[in-house]
Amino acid sequence: MYQVLVAGATGKMGRKAVELIEQKSNFALAAVLAPSIADSDLTLPQTTQCFSDLSQINHSYDIWLDFTTPQAVYQNTEFALQHQMRPIIGTSGLTEQQVASLQQLAQQQQIGGLIAPNFGLSAVLLMKFAKMAAQYLPDAEIIELHHADKKDAPSGTALATAQQIQAGRTQPVKKTWSQNSARGLNVDGVPIHAVRLPGYIAHEEVLFGGTGEALTIRQDSFDRGSFMTGVNVALDKISDLTQLVFGLENLL
Ligand SMILES: NC(=O)C1=CN([C@@H]2O[C@H](COP(=O)(O)OP(=O)(O)OC[C@H]3O[C@@H](n4cnc5c(N)ncnc54)[C@H](OP(=O)(O)O)[C@@H]3O)[C@@H](O)[C@H]2O)C=CC1
Numbered sequence: 001m002y003q004v005l006v007a008g009a010t011g012k013m014g015r016k017a018v019e020l021i022e023q024k025s026n027f028a029l030a031a032v033l034a035p036s037i038a039d040s041d042l043t044l045p046q047t048t049q050c051f052s053d054l055s056q057i058n059h060s061y062d063i064w065l066d067f068t069t070p071q072a073v074y075q076n077t078e079f080a081l082q083h084q085m086r087p088i089i090g091t092s093g094l095t096e097q098q099v100a101s102l103q104q105l106a107q108q109q110q111i112g113g114l115i116a117p118n119f120g121l122s123a124v125l126l127m128k129f130a131k132m133a134a135q136y137l138p139d140a141e142i143i144e145l146h147h148a149d150k151k152d153a154p155s156g157t158a159l160a161t162a163q164q165i166q167a168g169r170t171q172p173v174k175k176t177w178s179q180n181s182a183r184g185l186n187v188d189g190v191p192i193h194a195v196r197l198p199g200y201i202a203h204e205e206v207l208f209g210g211t212g213e214a215l216t217i218r219q220d221s222f223d224r225g226s227f228m229t230g231v232n233v234a235l236d237k238i239s240d241l242t243q244l245v246f247g248l249e250n251l252l
């Protein structure tokens, strides 16, 4: 039986993760972490340990599943690795430098884990297709659309998509643009436009432009259950990993 700690258990994603673990026969919800856990309406097994702060955790669990905040995620992942807990990180906001430093720590600690900007299959496929398209159509822009209370912008998925587009390019970008916020945030030569509106969950469109033609790739997460497909895969495969892997595509 794998003992899992869910960090961010009171949040929108954390609650889905708690439900998933409770359904899985070989995984136990051993612990939860969230600042407001004592006041929350979550119904948990009696055996689940509740922590409101990292400093209260004095035990190592097999897996650290994190859906918290961009402010907390680096320290949480570092803590998990230092205490021999395999991290599965869904939280956005880690910079490329932070990912590299956590991967180095994982190597030192000889422990594997996963950082996944998006656990939805449609988003993973979108990133793969965008990388392929960028080989032929290097000029691209991203529009990401999320629910109104998302804390960070641009989304982790949009940043990872821009990196994939840059990695897929074999020709330089043709167009140029001026520093103007209406033209989006330039990441790896890909302008990203972030929309935050009620009614949306998580959506992304990549627009490629060529000579007299255009290609649009779009994915939609209409329900947070879409992310649990990938979390389920990660839980099943995490114990085989010997490194801190970036991207769910590496486990599929
Ligand atoms: N990789 C993926 O597929 C997906 C990733 N995400 C990412 O997951 C993260 C969470 O999203 P979402 O569930 O919508 O956010 P919510 O705001 O709904 O939940 C955030 C959770 O984090 C907790 N929290 C806040 N501060 C800390 C801390 N210092 N230590 C531990 N827990 C803390 C909150 O607890 P409290 O209520 O007590 O403040 C709450 O439980 C975001 O970064 C989001 O981008 C989201 C969807 C899919």
Ligand SMILES: O=C(O)C1=N[C@H](C(=O)O)C[C@H](O)C1
Pocket (backbone or CB within 6 Å): 092, 117, 118, 119, 146, 147, 150, 151, 154, 155, 156, 157, 158, 201, 202, 203
């Ligand atoms: O906050 C969200 O909701 C999401 N966050 C992740 C991101 O920043 O890309 C994944 C998905 O887009 C949903």
